[in-house]
Amino acid sequence: EPEVTQTPSHQVTQMGQEVILRCVPISNHLYFYWYRQILGQKVEFLVSFYNNEISEKSEIFDDQFSVERPDGSNFTLKIRSTKLEDSAMYFCASSDSASAQPQHFGDGTRLSIL
Amino acid sequence: RKEVEQDPGPFNVPEGATVAFNCTYSNSASQSFFWYRQDCRKEPKLLMSVYSSGNEDGRFTAQLNRASQYISLLIRDSKLSDSATYLCVVSGGYNKLIFGAGTRLAVHP
Numbered sequence: 359e360p361e362v363t364q365t366p367s368h369q370v371t372q373m374g375q376e377v378i379l380r381c382v383p384i385s386n387h388l389y390f391y392w393y394r395q396i397l398g399q400k401v402e403f404l405v406s407f408y409n410n411e412i413s414e415k416s417e418i419f420d421d422q423f424s425v426e427r428p429d430g431s432n433f434t435l436k437i438r439s440t441k442l443e444d445s446a447m448y449f450c451a452s453s454d455s456a457s458a459q460p461q462h463f464g465d466g467t468r469l470s471i472l
Numbered sequence: 473r474k475e476v477e478q479d480p481g482p483f484n485v486p487e488g489a490t491v492a493f494n495c496t497y498s499n500s501a502s503q504s505f506f507w508y509r510q511d512c513r514k515e516p517k518l519l520m521s522v523y524s525s526g527n528e529d530g531r532f533t534a535q536l537n538r539a540s541q542y543i544s545l546l547i548r549d550s551k552l553s554d555s556a557t558y559l560c561v562v563s564g565g566y567n568k569l570i571f572g573a574g575t576r577l578a579v580h581p
């Protein structure tokens with residue numbers, strides 16, 4: 359069964375440093391998403407991406423965050439200047455259409471900010 | 473009011489038991505509904521979509537009541553492997569998912 363893959367599985371970074379989280383969505387999917395889950399809390403939407411542009415973003419997704427699809431397969435989330443509160447599990451997801459179709463999640467990147 | 477509200481549990485049940493989870497959502501315009509399961513420190517995995525007419529997948533039955541903005545999941549004949557957190561998920565806006573905080577299930581021998 360096709361799956362969403364994410365790298366790295368764990369990233370440890372000093373506060374203030376830039377970090378890039380990588381995702382390879384399912385190959386025929388057109389809609390891509392990032393979510394995060396702070397330890398012990400619920401999964402929260404960050405951003406959705408379609409047709410090479412952001413279609414929706416949450417208030418968490420401020421100017422420190424950006425997303426990019428640099429080639430036909432990768433989808434990245436960049437945090438420009440990390441803060442302690444950015445420590446969380448970051449999940450990438452993809453779907454083959456909007457709305458009614460379920461999203462398939464990668465196994466996540468655990469981001470630890472020191 | 474929370475966008476998606478679930479009883480956090482935990483539900484501790486013996487193998488073979490039937491257990492029911494409930495969920496309410498606040499946005500009456502939501503169009504799509506799902507149950508995901510999440511094992512400890514793992515990604516959410518789709519369990520089933522939820523349709524207005526109700527739907528069943530093996531031991532799992534999901535119901536949706538749009539008028540009451542209420543979703544349920546019934547698990548029959550619980551297995552040890554069903555132990556996980558069950559996430560009620562609702563579409564919000566065009567294509568984002570809104571997650572409940574989850575209901576933890578522990579099935580014991």
